[in-house]
Amino acid sequence: MRQFGIMITIGSFLHREVLNDIILRWMYDQARPSDADLIVRLSHFNRVYVSRYLEQFAGLIFRELHQCQLFPRPVQLKGELKDVIVEHPSCSNARIEEMILDYGQNPGRYYRETPFHGILYFCRRNGCMEYVGSSRIKRVRRLAEKTARRIIDRIFASVRRHADTLADERARLLSIPREQLFTAPEEMTEEFLQAEKRLLNDLRERRPIAGAAEELAINDVAGVKVILEESEQRKLMELFERLPNCEIVEEEKHTGRYNATNLIVRYRPPREEILAHPLGRRILSVMQARGLSPYETNQAFAEFVRSGEEDVLLEIILSTYQEMLESEIGRCIHEDRIIEQRLCQQYRGPLARNIEYLLEYLFTFPVSFQKEFGELPIKLWNRYLPDYFDEILKKLFRIPPDNFLD
Structure with missing residues (x-):
């Protein structure tokens, strides 16, 4: 469905067009009963696939860079x-030394309890374990938030154009050039509200939104952070030139308060090698609760992978040790940047909130107790x-309402 005129591509996932179709249909309140099962498979199977290929990819990168045995450590919290x-x-x-001292004196100021679904990688050097980097999968809430923000920015641009x-x-x-037009603040507000109202009517009547024909790419669901000092960073680029299943498709250098190089890499995972390992107990249990036997789940996962795209996109952040410290406990803490993004969003009206609610509902539904739905609880x-929306989430997880004792 391309009524909305855009393509939302989550490059680290498989079956990207199917997920895009669901998101766009839901924005127009056109959910189907079959979406309940479809979104569960898209979410859970992609999570398993990303986890497997990311661990394989990160291990390959760090072993090749450091030529040593790797010691991975799974972690759940940023602390x-x-x-x-x-x-x-x-x-x-x-x-x-200043950053480390400040952190030691008051570690609670540094967002230690932030969920972080990742793996830390170490090499043994001179009898000590040296941290060389990490991999992580973007959390469901952050994925929903980022997807919503991209859509909101595009909608805001459309409203502003109108x-x-x-x-x-x-x-x-008035027969005057536009640049000579004086518009009182209340008139500007009224024009914006009129444009917003028209867009809402377009959504309700399922009409395409003008001026939104552009792809929105989210390529950092799977990510790897590589720690190399500046004199060593060329090794990573040379490595990608040698590896047959990888290529850098985008490079962006950040300078200023935040200093690092962001790479978007196209990677072709070894699908049959990944499928050689049966699914784990937890995913089998989750899918069994939704009616699939372990055998059926393994078969469905294999079909999901083999029928999906051959390559995926993931993000690599290349940083020195000191700049990595700055991004975790220094002048440009990652969590501070997230809060700043939320506060600085240009458009924060009811439509923006509804898109956030809808996307969070879409990505939360698969991990809930609910197996099916009829009418979508949110209309843009x-x-x-x-x-x-708090009550909607409570229902998903069978949490009683506040008045359950009345």
Whole structure:
């Protein structure tokens, strides 16, 4: 379905067009009963597949870079990562010592309880365990939030273009150039609200939204952080030139408060090697609760992988030890940047909140106790208080409402 005019591509997943179709249909309140089973498979099978190929990919990268035995350590919280990087510094100077001292004096200020579904990688050097990098899978809430933000930004641009069209029309009626048009703040607000109302009507009437024909790519669901000092960083680029199943498709250097190189890499996972290992107990239990036997789940997963795209996209962050410290406990803490993004979002009206609610519901449904749904609980053109969405999430997990004792 391309009514909305955009393609939402989550590059680390398989069956990307199927997921895109569900998201767009749900935005137009066109869910199907079969979506309940489909979104569960898309979510759970992709999570398993990403976890497997990411561990395989990260292991390959770190072994090739360091030519040593790897010691992986799964972690669940950011505090586990932050403790490791301050306990085993690979170099030292006054700034590094300052950051480590500040962290040790008040570790609770550094978002230690942030969920972090990742693996830390170590090499043994000179009798010590040296941290060389990590891999992580973006959490469900962060994926929903980022997807929603991309859609909201595109919708905001569409609304703003229509508001500009209204201003152009006023300038034409006054026979003056647009740049000479004075618009009082209340008129600007009214024009924006008119444009927003028109867009909501387009959604409700299932009409395409003008000016939104552009792909929205989210390529960092699977990510690897590589720690190399500047003199060694060329080794990573040389490695990708040698590896047959990898290629860098995008490179972005960040300088300023945050200094690192972000790479988007196209990778072709060894599908049959991944499928050679049966699924684990937890995913089998989850799918059995939804009506699939262990045998059926393994068969369905194999079909899911073999019928999906051959390659995936993932993110690599290349950083020095000191800059990695800055991003975890220094001047540009990752969690601070997330909060800043949330606060600085240009468009924060009811439609923006509804898109966030809808996407979080979509990505949360597969891990809930609910097996089917009829009517979607969120329509983008309606208005809701946050309390309403709280109740929706409670129902998904069978949490009693506040008045359950009445």
